[in-house]
Structure formats: structure tokens, C-alpha cells
Amino acid sequence: MNKPTTNRAGHPLDPYLRAERMPHIWCSGCGLGLVVNCFLRGLIQSRLALDKVVVVSGIGCAGRAAGYINLDSFHTTHGRAIPFATGLKLANPELKVVVISGDGDLTAIGGNHLIHAARRNADLTVLCINNFIYGMTGGQGGPTTPLTARTTTSVGGNIDQPFNIPYLAAASGAAYVARWTTAQVVRLQKSITEALLKNGFGLIEIITPCPTYYGRMNKQRTGLEQMKYYRDNSIIKSGIDPKHAGIEFNGPIIVGRFVD
Amino acid sequence: MKKDEVRPDSRQVVIIAERCKECGFCIEFCPKHIIVKSTEINSKGYHPVRLNDEAQCTRCDICGMICPDFAICVVDIGEQQEIRGQS
Numbered sequence: 001m002n003k004p005t006t007n008r009a010g011h012p013l014d015p016y017l018r019a020e021r022m023p024h025i026w027c028s029g030c031g032l033g034l035v036v037n038c039f040l041r042g043l044i045q046s047r048l049a050l051d052k053v054v055v056v057s058g059i060g061c062a063g064r065a066a067g068y069i070n071l072d073s074f075h076t077t078h079g080r081a082i083p084f085a086t087g088l089k090l091a092n093p094e095l096k097v098v099v100i101s102g103d104g105d106l107t108a109i110g111g112n113h114l115i116h117a118a119r120r121n122a123d124l125t126v127l128c129i130n131n132f133i134y135g136m137t138g139g140q141g142g143p144t145t146p147l148t149a150r151t152t153t154s155v156g157g158n159i160d161q162p163f164n165i166p167y168l169a170a171a172s173g174a175a176y177v178a179r180w181t182t183a184q185v186v187r188l189q190k191s192i193t194e195a196l197l198k199n200g201f202g203l204i205e206i207i208t209p210c211p212t213y214y215g216r217m218n219k220q221r222t223g224l225e226q227m228k229y230y231r232d233n234s235i236i237k238s239g240i241d242p243k244h245a246g247i248e249f250n251g252p253i254i255v256g257r258f259v260d
Numbered sequence: 261m262k263k264d265e266v267r268p269d270s271r272q273v274v275i276i277a278e279r280c281k282e283c284g285f286c287i288e289f290c291p292k293h294i295i296v297k298s299t300e301i302n303s304k305g306y307h308p309v310r311l312n313d314e315a316q317c318t319r320c321d322i323c324g325m326i327c328p329d330f331a332i333c334v335v336d337i338g339e340q341q342e343i344r345g346q347s
Contacts, residue, residue: 011330037324038325224285
């Protein structure tokens with residue numbers, strides 16, 4: 001593997017990061033840095049040639065991931081990460097294109113693109129980072145906010161059913177579908193390696209803490225409390241139909257590899 | 261063979277204090293519970309973590325995987341001699 005030789009600082013992952021931008025802008029207790037950490041470790045495990053890997057991200061807190069990873073990266077317009085990534089893949093078929101973006105970007109504004117990329121089985125790896133809320137714009141409720149959860153725009157409790165992202169992707173024809181929370185770091189890392197080495201559309205939903213908006217309004221004031229909740233309430237059921245993996249407010253979270 | 265002799269001594273936990281944001285993930289998820297908050301303050305105003313009892317550390321690298329801020333990790337000192345000064 002061709003390891004980048006620039007910036008030699010303290011952390012072993014620093015050659016893969018734009019280390020001059022560290023410490024990053026994400027809040028204390030946010031799980032996005034953890035996802036980038038697991039992605040880089042999974043990428044190293046997969047032994048892909050790094051000059052053939054491109055990271056595409058949309059808008060939102062998670063969209064900043066492309067700016068921190070020291071690979072060819074692309075920060076696109078809101079919701080359009082998957083169309084840009086599909087274009088990259090079609091024009092340069094030898095590239096490995098990874099989309100790292102949030103739930104609001106991928107399932108709300110770019111929801112149609114997600115469905116159709118899965119339908120066409122575009123050869124992309126999508127990391128959908130789900131924090132249940134629009135974090136960057138002030139904590140508004142989104143399509144993944146669980147029923148009865150409080151947000152800035154639903155102070156009396158959300159009245160809509162959330163999306164079940166693995167079910168949506170599997171029903172649209174994705175080749176690899178998994179869901180993990182940030183509390184299962186080792187499994188998440190292995191799953192990212194598997195998805196990177198898989199041909200076809202791979203989607204991993206990663207449930208992360210957002211202490212600043214979601215946690216603060218739902219009696220989990222710190223990222224650590226949310227991490228403990230994910231650790232204690234995750235049930236690993238690999239191979240089940242993702243239809244039965246819905247997310248309920250303060251209920252158990254079913255994680256695992258659903259489609260492979 | 262004594263217990264001490266099988267411990268891999270070339271691997272060591274390195275903490276980059278300037279990056280730590282005091283989220284507490286490593287403190288909670290360390291299997292041996294040997295990471296604690298220190299009393300010093302970094303330039304962003306957080307109390308970075310420190311190792312309480314290094315002899316108990318098994319170098320499992322859970323702290324390195326769970327850290328969202330790339331502030332703590334297990335490194336092989338034999339390979340990366342230059343980072344010792346920053347720990």
C-alpha cells in the first residue's frame with residue numbers, strides 16, 4: 001500500500017488526516033470524529049490503493065469529514081453527494097468512491113438520489129451518519145427523528161414516523177446494508193472494510209451521539225450518556241430482515257449486517 | 261515465566277493533550293478503567309486525560325479506536341521513536 005509520507009506528528013493516523021486542521025471543529029462528545037477514525041482504520045485494513053480512493057461529502061456537520069481526510073476529497077452541494085459520486089465513478093471506473101454524509105443530507109434533501117443509486121446498484125460505499133436531527137442548523141427535526149422525540153421544531157414531541165434507513169436501502173436493491181452505533185467500534189471498523197471491498201452499492205448507517213442538540217433536548221445531556229445508552233441498548237441481530245429493525249424513541253436499537 | 265515478562269513493552273499509550281476535548285469516551289470504555297481526567301488545562305480549556313496505572317494497561321487500543329479527536333492511541337515506540345517527546 002502506498003502510504004502518504006507528508007506531516008509526521010504524534011498520532012499514527014496523522015498521515016491520513018490533514019493534521020494541520022486538528023483539533024477539528026466537532027463538539028466535545030460528538031461521534032463524527034469517531035466515524036472518521038474507524039473509517040481510516042477500516043480503509044487501512046482493506047489495503048486499497050489510496051490514490052484511487054475518493055471521499056465525497058455533502059453539507060452538514062458530517063460533510064466536514066471530507067475536509068479532514070487526507071485523500072482526494074470533494075465537498076458538494078446539499079443533498080447531492082451521491083450524484084457527484086456517481087459521476088466520478090462513471091467517468092473514472094477504476095476509482096473507489098466513498099460517500100460520507102449525514103442523515104439529513106442523504107435521506108432528506110438527497111433522499112431520491114439515495115434510492116436511485118441503490119436501485120441502479122452504483123458501485124459506491126455510503127456511510128450514512130445518523131444523529132436523528134439537523135445538527136448544524138440548530139436542531140430541527142428531520143426524517144430520522146424518532147416518534148415523540150423532542151427537537152427545536154417539535155417541542156411537544158415529534159409526530160411523524162422516522163425512516164428505517166437499512167430497510168429503505170435494502171428494498172431499493174443495495175448489495176450491502178449494515179447498521180452500527182458508535183459504541184461498537186471494532187464491528188464498525190470491520191464492517192467498513194467489508195463494504196469497501198464489496199462490489200456494488202454498500203450502505204452503512206452509523207448511529208452517533210449529538211449532545212449539543214438531540215441529547216440535550218432528550219434527557220441525554222452529554223455524548224458520554226448517549227454512548228452508554230447505545231452500548232447498553234444495542235441488540236446485534238445480523239442477517240435479519242431490516243423491516244424489523246425500526247428505531248423507537250428510547251427503545252432498543254437493532255444493529256448488525258442485514259444484507260451482504 | 262513471570263507475568264511482567266510477557267507484556268509487550270515496545271507498545272505504549274500516547275496522549276496528545278492539545279487535541280483532547282474531555283468527552284470521556286476513553287475513560288468509560290477502557291476495559292481496565294485506568295484512564296482518568298488530569299488537573300492540567302490545555303489551550304482550549306479542557307482537562308486532557310492521563311493514564312492512572314500504566315502497569316495494568318494491556319495495549320488493547322480501544323481508547324485509540326473510540327477517541328473522536330485523535331488524541332489518544334497505542335503506538336509502537338520501536339517504530340516511532342520521535343513521538344515520545346510529545347506524550
